[in-house]
Amino acid sequence: MKYLDEYRDAGLSRKLLDGIRSLVTRPWVLMEVCGGQTHGIVRHGIDQLLPPEVELVHGPGCPVCVTPVRMIDRAHAIAGRSDVIFCSFGDMLRVPGSESDLLTLKSRGAAIRVVYSPLDCLRIARENPEREVVFFAIGFETTAPANAILAWQAREQGLTNLSLLVAHVRVPPAMVSILESPDNRVQGFLGPGHVCTVVGYEEYEPLAARHRVPVVITGFEPVDLLQGILLVLRQLEEGRSEVENQYPRVVRREGNIVARQWIDRVFEECDREWRGAGWIAGSGYRLRPGFEAHDAEKRFDLSGVISAAPGPCLSGQILQGAKKPHDCPAFGHACTPEHPLGPTMVSSEGACAAYYLCGRHRDSRRP
Amino acid sequence: MCLAIPGRILEIRGTDPLSRTGLVSFGGAVKEIHLVCTPGARALDYILVHAGLSLAVIDPAEASRLLETLGSPEQEHD
Ligand code: SF4
Numbered sequence: 109m110k111y112l113d114e115y116r117d118a119g120l121s122r123k124l125l126d127g128i129r130s131l132v133t134r135p136w137v138l139m140e141v142c143g144g145q146t147h148g149i150v151r152h153g154i155d156q157l158l159p160p161e162v163e164l165v166h167g168p169g170c171p172v173c174v175t176p177v178r179m180i181d182r183a184h185a186i187a188g189r190s191d192v193i194f195c196s197f198g199d200m201l202r203v204p205g206s207e208s209d210l211l212t213l214k215s216r217g218a219a220i221r222v223v224y225s226p227l228d229c230l231r232i233a234r235e236n237p238e239r240e241v242v243f244f245a246i247g248f249e250t251t252a253p254a255n256a257i258l259a260w261q262a263r264e265q266g267l268t269n270l271s272l273l274v275a276h277v278r279v280p281p282a283m284v285s286i287l288e289s290p291d292n293r294v295q296g297f298l299g300p301g302h303v304c305t306v307v308g309y310e311e312y313e314p315l316a317a318r319h320r321v322p323v324v325i326t327g328f329e330p331v332d333l334l335q336g337i338l339l340v341l342r343q344l345e346e347g348r349s350e351v352e353n354q355y356p357r358v359v360r361r362e363g364n365i366v367a368r369q370w371i372d373r374v375f376e377e378c379d380r381e382w383r384g385a386g387w388i389a390g391s392g393y394r395l396r397p398g399f400e401a402h403d404a405e406k407r408f409d410l411s412g413v414i415s416a417a418p419g420p421c422l423s424g425q426i427l428q429g430a431k432k433p434h435d436c437p438a439f440g441h442a443c444t445p446e447h448p449l450g451p452t453m454v455s456s457e458g459a460c461a462a463y464y465l466c467g468r469h470r471d472s473r474r475p
Numbered sequence: 476m477c478l479a480i481p482g483r484i485l486e487i488r489g490t491d492p493l494s495r496t497g498l499v500s501f502g503g504a505v506k507e508i509h510l511v512c513t514p515g516a517r518a519l520d521y522i523l524v525h526a527g528l529s530l531a532v533i534d535p536a537e538a539s540r541l542l543e544t545l546g547s548p549e550q551e552h553d
Binding site for chain 1 (some may be wrong): 479501512533534535545546
């Protein structure tokens with residue numbers, strides 16, 4: 109497949125690894141922000157091929173993982189109603205809430221549908237005028253244009269039975285929260301390539317300058333990831349802290365202007381709660397005034413939804429880069445992809461699932 | 476979740492900017508993709524697709540530049 113195979117080339121990867129080995133003079137800690145990057149790094153064993161001085165910690169960039177249990181419980185309360193068709197990306201179905209998960213609710217008769225695109229909900233709402241159709245609008249900036257267009261079209265087409273349960277998050281405030289944590293170890297970032305395809309990377313420039321941390325916007329294939337790592341390390345070794353773009357085949361500094369306009373028309377920034385990090389100012393999107401009729405949190409009374417205190421799952425600390433899956437006693441024992449106890453074991457972009465699927469539960473020597 | 480994959484537009488459907496779609500091949504599997512965020516996308520272009528929506532037209536010049544840079548020993552890693 110063009111634009112994938114070339115970036116999986118073993119010869120280029122070896123060359124980049126040699127470059128990294130000859131460049132590094134002391135220990136560095138890098139974070140890959142995006143869950144898709146974590147998946148690529150673990151799947152291709154990139155973290156195990158790097159010189160021992162370079163440590164990769166896994167970031168919060170998996171929207172399924174960072175959606176807090178309070179929001180999951182709200183989704184379950186809506187999905188359990190007999191007048192509702194609840195639509196979701198497939199990844200959300202097995203994320204445990206306080207009592208259950210969407211898959212269990214579905215097996216008990218709830219009308220839960222997995223959609224490939226949020227825009228599929230327009231057809232579902234048209235075909236089921238007697239039912240409330242609710243879409244669980246999770247995601248980072250990457251998914252925001254599709255969700256924005258869904259809300260806009262619902263209003264334009266007068267689909268009064270279609271609403272969104274919005275749990276949207278934005279990457280830069282989460283990076284700042286990690287940098288400002290007293291336990292922070294991260295010295296450089298692989299920035300999120302697909303988030304920046306949409307919104308560009310202007311917002312990362314003051315962040316890099318203020319916190320003196322290099323950020324390299326990076327793609328997802330092995331050659332991309334290794335080049336991103338090399339560019340971050342080169343900046344660190346040379347004492348620079350700039351924003352660089354490793355992924356210019358799709359990322360422009362200003363992003364995709366049309367997509368940004370859609371986000372802007374429909375969403376405004378708001379504070380948002382993250383699993384692990386708690387509430388972060390300005391770290392989310394919510395629907396703008398004028399879209400109340402399509403806001404599920406306004407359409408349904410959710411005041412009775414109470415969430416249980418978090419259990420022993422360490423996903424919150426893993427998402428902050430403070431712990432790795434091996435640090436969790438349940439990893440590979442009580443918690444597996446078949447019986448996930450936390451979201452980072454559900455989504456294939458979660459660090460626990462990525463480690464497990466690559467057989468790392470059998471290897472206790474190497475994190 | 477932020478997974479976005481490249482595909483090639485085989486055919487464009489419609490002219491209205493809001494509802495224009497493309498039949499897009501992902502290594503042989505064909506899906507109808509919304510093109511509202513990439514108004515410049517044309518048939519035979521490669522696009523980056525996420526959640527049924529095209530997010531970018533892949534820039535072939537930038538794509539080959541990276542590979543050429545890495546491939547030529549005298550410019551290694553620059
Ligand atoms: S292994 Fe399971 S219980 Fe442990 S942190 Fe990961 S998801 Fe949570």
